[in-house]
Amino acid sequence: MTERYVIAIDQGTTSTRCIVFDRRGQLVSLAQQEHKQYFPRPGWVEHDAAEIWRNVERLAPLALSRAGITTDQVAAVGIANQRETTVLWDRRTGVPIGRAVVWQDTRTDALVNTLLGEPGAEEVQHRSGLPLATYFSGPRLHWILEHTPGLRERAERGEVLFGTMETWLIWNLTGGLHVTDVTNASRTMLLDVRTLQWSEQACEFFGVPRAMLPEVRPSVGVFGTATAAFPGVRIGAALGDQQAALFGQTCFTPGEAKCTYGTGSFLLLNTGTELVRSTHGLLTTVAYQLAGEPAQYALEGSIAITGSLVQWFRDQLELIATAPEIETLARTVSDNGGCYIVPAFSGLYAPHWRSEARGVIVGLTSYITKGHLARAVLEATAWQTREVVDAMNADSGLAMTTLKVDGGMTADNLLMQFIADVLDVPVVRPLASETVSLGAAYAAGLAVGHWPDLADLRHNWHRAAQWMPAMDPAVRDREYENWRRAVERTFDWIKPA
């Protein structure tokens, strides 16, 4: 019998990847392509959805040939995607209308402030489980409809379609199926997170015509069969990238949590079928839903800037040539020298949700070298994790005992040790650091019976590395106190217009 494989399409913020996984969940081949980032104005971030689809079409045969397989050996394809990014296109021609507005985009700044004062704002936030913020698709969609002449009328007539990235990809893969999954839908602010249906009230609040919204489906279950890129292969799953990582880490039981370190970092805690509402600045979100079963929920701590702070250090300050060199530079000194960097580049997300905050570097003295700055860059990721973990513990009433991690930054040994130190719990990396893709593959394979059940997937999880806390508690407390004082200095920087 020839071995069968599952393919994940990981449509991320900076690149798109197609990854082939074997029966044991191990990576067989990978093809990756970055796409252009458009920054037309300060705070604006856009992608060309057509370019992203072309990349998928180009990467598909590449991933197959690198694995030495053909589509008839592929059991299913799963999608994991950057969340909240908003795409609009013409139903008849399939051509995108304007560029996709990316989750990091803060053009809805002023709009969000206005919306917060309007009647119904409370209810929208309660129903969606999300705070009104520039981060989510709803305000963004409202903005686009307001700023494109004639668009709302066309949308009302059903000529214009809305989707997040997975919706756009499935539309193109299948030649016209307009669907989303519950995890992505739960990031729009338009979904009633309890009923898992589009909320009439939210649609009205954001002025979004119902006709442009995709059909909401479970995350794990056959969406359709691809006619392009992977012709003949069933699309078995679609999940937001962070939910996919939770799935890839096999956090299927309430109480299990993971943190993915990428451009931003996202800590998700499985809360089971119970919908937990945070009182400490976390989001209520759908973790995943298997077809025919109730949805599983999660609490999420979203951190906007972690890996992208390292990128900024590399590309804007040009103090290092490649991202991993941050560790080499940081190891030239033994501590941060009293310097702290709070990367509130687009405000602060969890647990603060301060859109008017902006980044600071504090504690500068003539003693500070680029080595100290490199340390402060890495430490910022660890302290932001600590703030989110504290909020999780407060909301759940339980103390986290280990942190499962994944994502590109887990290759940074100094950072992983520092996270263990500041959380005072062991930090564990699984044998597959590509958990976003793996989660999409697992979910798709599960949908078509390639893997029998969740328990079977768990058998594939193994510990690849573990960092044990080793910091003097007095040092930890002092440093955390300094960090919190640094965070306070970011507040109230942007003044209301």
Next chain:
Amino acid sequence: MPGTVQSIERAAAILRMLAGGTGRLGLGEIARSLDLAKGTTHGILRTLQGVGFVEQDKASGHYQLGAALLHLGTSYLDINELRSRSINWADPLAARSGEAVRIGTVLEGRVLVVHHVFRPDDTFQTLDIGALLPLHATALGKVLLAYRSAGLPEELEQFTRRTVVERRELALALDEVRAAGWAAEIEELTLGQAAIAAPIRSHGGLVVGAIGISGLVERICDTRYRPHPRLVGYVREAARAVSRDLGAARH
């Protein structure tokens, strides 16, 4: 006298120009000054850029000497870069072989462990990134000795009765490593333990590190006390995959 390679002469001329100039130079300037076609010049610059000897300014498109030139002779590749680039291939190696994986490079006459993946059996294990191991008594070390001009260590310490401490014997063993393209170590550092390793190559085939597995001798070796060909295959495959990602052509 054997013939010279024209493109290397031209590359050297370009580097001299960039080193002598007052700053960044444009493609047109370089091509004009050396009386070369723009296409040829661009091809050479792209190649030099690929190996890190030249950098291109994003805004102006102008060229300057690259950081790698400054580090010539110190380190071939940043160790954290090496870990970051190999992590995706070290994991599948651990999964397929069922053994612990380590990646090493040379530091002051020893093997520096730059990456470590636990044996995937979920038993308690401790990360030993940063540990230093003897070159002559480990599979990683033998690979690094075989492919790098570092020369043999002054003193060959005896760890077990199987440790190779005769210089001539070690030199022969390293010849074998080069011929085979991989190295093994069987109870030469610790009784009951064995290891297999293969070279990680970068641009032009330069060996920048070694990747290998290690574990109980009865799991690593067959009944003839030789490494399992299946495991050797996994190690070499992983080494090739990392090398490919680092820009090495097929070896």
